[in-house]
Amino acid sequence: MTIKLYCMGESGNAYKAALALELAGLDWAPVHVDFFGGETRTPEFRKINVMGEVPVMIDGDLTLTQSGVMQMHITEKTGKFGGKDAAEAREVLRWMFWDNHKLSSPAGMTRFLMNFLAADKRPAEVIAFQQGRLKAAYQTLDMHLEGRDWIVGDGLTNADMSCCSYLFYPEPFGFDRKDWSNIDRWLSHIEAVPGWKHPYDLMPGSPADRA
């Protein structure tokens, strides 16, 4: 049965699950959610996910929310992307938690504030503050990637697909991969994985639709 992923191209969190589905070779299809029209905050959507967020994954009888849970579910189904032993599995999970806390959370927010809010509603002090936090996160990731091709072990894992998600987007939010040589090299490795797709090519919905 085809796995459904409620998502939109603009969501880096949805991308984490979509990329894992795609690269695992699973049978899946995206269902576009009209986030910008307020769909995720409707009572109907809250019945599917009380958190009022995408992505949501429907796999047969299972309804999953939180991209990290979906990534681990894909690992359970396919044996892929979870690390090759218990030590790697812990390390993968470690970077997934770190990403949710320190990287994707401020990156998604800052990109939203700088690009998807009306120009006269963008809170300058908040944006500057979040960019400072993000810079500390880029430093941590770049330091970790020194001498490494992948975040954990010698191949692509959920840690990479979690941490990379917002870093592929073209909209400005204070990240330029040319400033971070190890991150830049690592992103190139991910892009070179057979079957890799950019978020706007993998899921429906992009700023171009609203232009």
Place this chain on the structure above:
Amino acid sequence: MTIKLYCMGESGNAYKAALALELAGLDWAPVHVDFFGGETRTPEFRKINVMGEVPVMIDGDLTLTQSGVMQMHITEKTGKFGGKDAAEAREVLRWMFWDNHKLSSPAGMTRFLMNFLAADKRPAEVIAFQQGRLKAAYQTLDMHLEGRDWIVGDGLTNADMSCCSYLFYPEPFGFDRKDWSNIDRWLSHIEAVPGWKHPYDLMPGSPADRA
């Protein structure tokens, strides 16, 4: 062998691991980290944890970072707090990710800005913005706890110990449990668990030390 937890009482993220260790009945001891003196950002500390964060757990040969990874390690060791079947385990993990992303991340930051920065350095616009995000998180959690005693299933899990962590602190950051009746009731259930301790009673270090 005694498990060591590098921590300080002020850290809600450290509390998640400390509370799980304590309530699981494991042999553990805190090691105080001088966060306010800058210890977590030193090169020496970065060698233990490149992320420059507490908590860090040393269990024999294992060094773990990220509270969520520690909580899952304690579950593996003891069979406790992880949910009673695969469906509950996914649900526990779901709320742990949500907490890291949407609750603990802004709560810890806002509490820091409002209480641990010099009064003339507190960024008012950032604080107001973060309090708005937090309010949305309290709403989600309160809605989920309607008619429930625990976040998942019928007893204490890592989901509760993750989401509750910053909500027990006395310093103001825009949370008053009296405003959220379901959260308030749920926090009372956690406080009533035999062996429960407040963060400042469980770990060394509190604002009183620096007064």
